[in-house]
Amino acid sequence: MPYKEKKIEKYYYSIGEVAEMLGVNTSLIRFWEKNFDIIKPHKNKKGNRYFTKNDIENLKLIYHLVKEQGMTLEGARKKLSAQKEELTDNYKIVECLTEIKGMLIEIRDLLD
Template identity: 65%
Template sequence: MSDDKLYYAIGEVAEMFNVNTSLIRFWEKEFDIIKPKKNKKGNRLFTKQDIDNFHLIFHLVKERGFTLEGAKNKLKSSKKETTDNFEIIQKLKNIKSFLLELKEEL
């Protein structure tokens, strides 16, 4: 994601996660934490917050194997805890990739 960009089109978001745009639209209906703005033509414009929320849902459903209902319940009951755990996992993945790169250089 670019730091200077405010909004992302649905195609850009789908490309970020390597999914179809239909999944983005479906999850938008299913999860109330994804609230894209719409322009006059009706095109969805996603903010960085929407993308962060989508990333969290993607992690729960695609990576951890939650059902949609399970992911909704998890986010309703403990969104802060879930977000914190997700951030820790992301940081650990970054450390792992750094260490693997370092190992390759040795």
């Protein structure tokens, strides 16, 4: 059985790392930070932003609403304030299913 390395998880991610995860510019993340109260990155003395897993999940949810569903910022803000729990649960389910699909494709490729 092949050895699998443990996935290293960090507590804080820089704005560049988060931008790369989402495939957007860092300026868009700063813009969303100003427009959405749910994003509260930690800042050091120099003013560098460090995002937690929770911040990243919120950014992914905002990305889904604004970029994938085409909502306006005001619409996304209202929807988040009214239905954050439901939206988060639905988004986590979609993310989990996407991950399972990727694993199944990887297994299929190994079997071929």
